[in-house]
Amino acid sequence: MRTFNNAIVYLSCIFIALIYGCDYESYDGPLTLDIQLTCAEASDLANTAFDNFSNSNSSNLEENCLAYKAALEEQLVACPEAFDQISEQINDLNNCEYDSFFQVDFDNETFLSIDAEAHIGNGQLTITGKRENEEFVIILYETTEGTYQLGTTDADGNMNTASYFPDSASNESWVSVNDGNEIMGEITVSEINYTNLSISGTFNFTGVNNNETKSFTNGVFINIPLTKDNEFFALFDGQEYIDSSIAGFLINNETTVVIIIFSEIDNTNMDFTLDVNTTPGTYSLRLIPELPRAGFTANRDFYYYADGTLTITAHNPEAKFIMGTFEFIAELEIATPQSYTITEGHFCINYGQ
Numbered sequence: 001m002r003t004f005n006n007a008i009v010y011l012s013c014i015f016i017a018l019i020y021g022c023d024y025e026s027y028d029g030p031l032t033l034d035i036q037l038t039c040a041e042a043s044d045l046a047n048t049a050f051d052n053f054s055n056s057n058s059s060n061l062e063e064n065c066l067a068y069k070a071a072l073e074e075q076l077v078a079c080p081e082a083f084d085q086i087s088e089q090i091n092d093l094n095n096c097e098y099d100s101f102f103q104v105d106f107d108n109e110t111f112l113s114i115d116a117e118a119h120i121g122n123g124q125l126t127i128t129g130k131r132e133n134e135e136f137v138i139i140l141y142e143t144t145e146g147t148y149q150l151g152t153t154d155a156d157g158n159m160n161t162a163s164y165f166p167d168s169a170s171n172e173s174w175v176s177v178n179d180g181n182e183i184m185g186e187i188t189v190s191e192i193n194y195t196n197l198s199i200s201g202t203f204n205f206t207g208v209n210n211n212e213t214k215s216f217t218n219g220v221f222i223n224i225p226l227t228k229d230n231e232f233f234a235l236f237d238g239q240e241y242i243d244s245s246i247a248g249f250l251i252n253n254e255t256t257v258v259i260i261i262f263s264e265i266d267n268t269n270m271d272f273t274l275d276v277n278t279t280p281g282t283y284s285l286r287l288i289p290e291l292p293r294a295g296f297t298a299n300r301d302f303y304y305y306a307d308g309t310l311t312i313t314a315h316n317p318e319a320k321f322i323m324g325t326f327e328f329i330a331e332l333e334i335a336t337p338q339s340y341t342i343t344e345g346h347f348c349i350n351y352g353q
Contacts, residue, residue, distance in 0.1 A: 042078035046071040050110070061222060065096035092131075100198065102129030104136065104219035106164070111136070116221060118199045121229035125189070127199070127221060135168045138187060138203065145192055150176040150205050151184030162187065162205040164216060174207025174214050184208070185216075194314035194323050194348075195280070198223040227350075228321070232261050234270070234345035241270070241342075248322075248351025250276065256291070257322065259349050269297050270342070272310065272326075282311045285328050296330035296340055304330030304340060320352040 037045070049071035053064040069090060076086045094114055102116035113129035113136075120126075120143050127138040141158035142148050153159045162185055164174040176184035185205025192199050203219035230246045244264040251258055257276050262269040274283075274292035285294045285306040294306035308328025315322045326345040332338060 037074060037078045039075075039079040039081075042071075042075040046075040061099055061101070062096055065093060069093050069096060100221075100223035100225065102127075102136065102221040102224060104129075104203070104216050106214060106216045110218075116224045118221075118224045118226045119228070120226070125199075127224060129221065130168075133167045133169060135165045136163065137165070138162045140187065140189070142189075145189050147186060147188040149183050149186055150203075151178060151180070151182060153180045160187070162203060162207070162216070164207055164214075172209065174209045174216075176205040176207060178208055187219075192226070193223075194226075194228075194321075195316060196223075197226045197228075197316055197319055197321060199226045200224070228348050230350055231346075231348040233347075234326075235343045237341055238343075246347075246349065248320075248349040250320075250352045254352070257351050259322075259347070259351065261347075267299060271295055271297070274310075274312075276317055278312055278315060278322075280312045280315060282309055284308075285310050285326075294326065294328060296342065298335065298340070302332055302335040304332045304335070306330055306342075308342070321348070321350055323348045 046068070049064070049068040053068040072086055072090050072093075076083065076090070079086065092112060092114070098114050100114070100116065102113040104111050111129070111131060111134065113131045115131065116127070116129040118125065118127045123141060123143065125138075125140040125143050127136075127140075129136040138161070140148055140160045141154065141156075142160070148160050150160050150162050159177065159180065162176045166172055178184055184207075185203065187201060187203040187205075189199065189201040191201070200222045201220075203221075204215075204217045205219075207214045207216060230248070232241075232243050232246050234241045241261075242263055242265050243261045245262045246259075247262075248257065248259045250256065255276050257272075257274050257278075259272040260269055261271070272292060272294045278292065283292050285292065285308045287305040287307070292310050294308075294310060296304040296306065298304060306328035307330075308326065310324060310326045310328075312322065312324040314324075324347060326347075327343045330340040330342060
């Protein structure tokens, strides 16, 4: 027994010597133990991280996505019985290597799509979110930022709608339409970014299917890729210029953009020429060698040079999309008449396609 006690004293002395030796630095911080979370605790953390992810904006989307992914990975360890489901959620995040998403809650679950897109054409905005065979489609007869009602008919007979298709290959759907007079939801288009060609907003609606209803809440779409049809408008000596075709293309080894708007009514056309690297801003249109330039062809014999301004409001050379406004006087002294006045002009053009 004495031998055992001596051994304890000896070991204690060694321990004290190690603690107070010259090379030892005391630890002032808290003692951290590696304690595994319970499944309930890990699930709560994942839900909180998901709420943050759901409320993301363009500035914190990636950060919140990575935090949500880390929380799911902790949940995966704590809840092995839900391994397949949680693994699928992690895979759906695509390593957070994206900057847009579309999601909405229904049936106590969340639909999250990283395969979403939007398109503006024919006075209509269409937003689509897809996940495997499931699909959401929102159709608005509005193409600007704002808040709009779903399910009611406007003065022109148009109705904004939101629809959910559980299987896009079937005819089953939940649509925000009741009798055409009842508001069945709302969508807010918070941002249309023509420079980055993206759109963001929120929505909610009640879907109807064979007299049954389903609520779709907390809908959000952030930085959804946006495309837009060609569009042109101008007043020509006070009258609307009726275009028949719009063409945009690249010349000079793709360093120069040329836009031509042709009218079959009077066999005339307008044209714009600018450098492919032209940035948003206001530019003078003059009869000078520098770009940008513009002009008006009255017939095959007379070309009128533009004297006025061109304002580029958005230009995405990578997507080959340009948007702007303009006004100018098209002048040619040797012709009759000597000038034409072009006002209230604006265009959105996809070139080089």
